[in-house]
Amino acid sequence: MEKILQLENVSKSFKGFSLKNISFSLERGYIMGFIGPNGAGKSTTIKLMMNLLKKDSGVIKIFGLDHVQHEIPIKERIGFVYDSNHFYEELTVQEMKNMVRPFYKNWAEGLFQQYVKEFNLPLKKQIKHLSKGMKMKFSLAIALSHHAELLIMDEPTSGLDPLIRHELLEILQGLMEDENKSVFFSTHITSDLDKIADYITFIDNGETVLSKTKDELLEEYCIVKGNKEQLHKIDRGVFVGINENHYGFEALSNRKMDVLRNFGDSVLIEKPTLEDIMIFSTRRNDNHVSTY
Amino acid sequence: MYQLIKKDLLMQKKTLMFALLYLIFFTFAIAKNEPIGLTIGIMIVTYMLALGSASLEEKNDSDIMLLSLPIKKKSIVLSKYLSVYIIATVVFLFNYLFYLVVHTFSIPLEILPITYVGFAGAIIAVTIFSSISFPLIFKLGYAKSRIINLVLFFGLVFLSAPVTEAINKNENLAVKQWLQKLVYESSNIEKTLVIVLPLFAILMISYKLSLTFYTKREF
Numbered sequence: 202m203e204k205i206l207q208l209e210n211v212s213k214s215f216k217g218f219s220l221k222n223i224s225f226s227l228e229r230g231y232i233m234g235f236i237g238p239n240g241a242g243k244s245t246t247i248k249l250m251m252n253l254l255k256k257d258s259g260v261i262k263i264f265g266l267d268h269v270q271h272e273i274p275i276k277e278r279i280g281f282v283y284d285s286n287h288f289y290e291e292l293t294v295q296e297m298k299n300m301v302r303p304f305y306k307n308w309a310e311g312l313f314q315q316y317v318k319e320f321n322l323p324l325k326k327q328i329k330h331l332s333k334g335m336k337m338k339f340s341l342a343i344a345l346s347h348h349a350e351l352l353i354m355d356e357p358t359s360g361l362d363p364l365i366r367h368e369l370l371e372i373l374q375g376l377m378e379d380e381n382k383s384v385f386f387s388t389h390i391t392s393d394l395d396k397i398a399d400y401i402t403f404i405d406n407g408e409t410v411l412s413k414t415k416d417e418l419l420e421e422y423c424i425v426k427g428n429k430e431q432l433h434k435i436d437r438g439v440f441v442g443i444n445e446n447h448y449g450f451e452a453l454s455n456r457k458m459d460v461l462r463n464f465g466d467s468v469l470i471e472k473p474t475l476e477d478i479m480i481f482s483t484r485r486n487d488n489h490v491s492t493y
Numbered sequence: 494m495y496q497l498i499k500k501d502l503l504m505q506k507k508t509l510m511f512a513l514l515y516l517i518f519f520t521f522a523i524a525k526n527e528p529i530g531l532t533i534g535i536m537i538v539t540y541m542l543a544l545g546s547a548s549l550e551e552k553n554d555s556d557i558m559l560l561s562l563p564i565k566k567k568s569i570v571l572s573k574y575l576s577v578y579i580i581a582t583v584v585f586l587f588n589y590l591f592y593l594v595v596h597t598f599s600i601p602l603e604i605l606p607i608t609y610v611g612f613a614g615a616i617i618a619v620t621i622f623s624s625i626s627f628p629l630i631f632k633l634g635y636a637k638s639r640i641i642n643l644v645l646f647f648g649l650v651f652l653s654a655p656v657t658e659a660i661n662k663n664e665n666l667a668v669k670q671w672l673q674k675l676v677y678e679s680s681n682i683e684k685t686l687v688i689v690l691p692l693f694a695i696l697m698i699s700y701k702l703s704l705t706f707y708t709k710r711e712f
Binding site (some may be wrong): 248251252253254255273274276277279281283285286287288289290291292296299300301303304305 | 496497499500503504505506549550552553554555557558560561562563564565709711712
């Protein structure tokens with residue numbers, strides 16, 4: 202299948218933070234959730250993809266093309282939504298759209314007007330007077346009005362109320378009916394991705410922890426719950442992270458089959474959420490004592 | 494390119510009103526300082542608008558948005574330089590309009606005379622200012638380069654009048670003799686070579702520097 206986005210061993214160093222050998226790829230027609238705690242390097246990775254930061258090493262290909270050599274044709278085919286507004290706040294929605302429009306060869310004015318109606322965007326209002334949700338919707342309307350094949354979203358839901366977040370996720374789901382489009386969606390609110398993501402790439406502290414399909418992930422990982430005595434009998438090597446308290450333990454394993462084979466019904470085995478995977482993996486093997 | 498220049502002006506709607514007031518003020522307040530008055534008037538308003546757009550761009554962190562659009566960095570840099578000359582010409586035309594109104598209706602007000610020397614001076618001044626300021630802005634951003642820019646700007650503005658006066662008064666000054674010779678005895682080609690070519694060279698070096706800085710800058 203055609204790889205629409207491909208990163209191979211991408212590295213970038215700053216004072217006090219480095220992104221180390223990030224690798225993942227996304228196929229056409231799918232949504233990739235890019236997760237990780239704050240400061241993990243998600244925005245840095247997106248900025249490297251958009252050539253807003255220069256990579257130290259590695260390869261970034263978008264639509265199979267080098268992202269620096271073919272920067273302009275690539276950006277023609279990308280829609281972007283960032284975590285905060287970068288449009289000119291002094292301009293009205295209409296003025297801003299008119300400024301952006303001529304730069305896209307494939308601009309579809311009818312489509313934009315359709316989104317204006319659907320999102321109730323006030324064309325004559327200055328961007329600074331729009332709510333955070335409206336700013337995101339305006340950004341999304343711009344991103345979706347030039348037949349972009351890849352939508353790059355950096356924490357688009359951060360700071361939004363659950364209703365608008367839900368609305369955005371529905372729009373993205375609707376968008377995926379067109380099998381030609383792909384979405385790269387970074388977030389630390391993993392529940393946003395439980396419903397819509399096909400692939401999950403998880404980074405922490407500048408390193409790729411995993412990059413798999415969501416189904417594979419949920420197939421391989423499990424939450425194990427049991428009492429303290431059971432924990433002593435268990436080989437802790439099967440766990441990615443353990444949370445112990447006075448009464449028992451809760452742990453995440455990435456070897457679900459081994460857990461099932463070794464412990465059977467003696468422990469409680471549950472399906473993890475993406476949040477479980479993120480929290481246990483970032484804690485690693487620090488035994489965390491809960492306070493209940 | 495046109496869109497980039499247009500947005501620089503559109504996002505400064507409020508500043509444009511202030512600019513018009515400044516313009517009216519300069520037209521009448523420094524009417525006696527001809528032709529340097531016209532030069533200073535055009536330069537201050539042009540500089541105010543050019544730096545104003547850079548300041549708003551930084552406030553909105555808009556480079557991230559601009560550079561995510563399919564726009565060449567070259568177009569962004571070039572549009573900044575071009576906008577300076579467009580603003581300077583519009584400001585000059587406003588000055589000319591005031592002049593025409595005052596003269597046509599014989600309004601008893603002393604107004605800044607419109608001279609080609611004044612306009613040419615303004616073009617030279619904005620070229621020098623933008624040639625210094627833009628590379629700094631493209632390298633450091635507006636906020637970090639502001640102090641250097643302000644010192645340069647006010648330094649040159651406040652020095653320009655006394656320096657011109659000193660040149661006017663002192664007949665034996667070598668610079669004055671050279672200037673007089675250039676103005677009165679040289680052919681147009683010589684004048685062009687001496688003034689326009691070095692200015693153009695400065696502008697080109699400045700543009701190349703700005704483009705290099707902006708291409709290397711990270712956001």
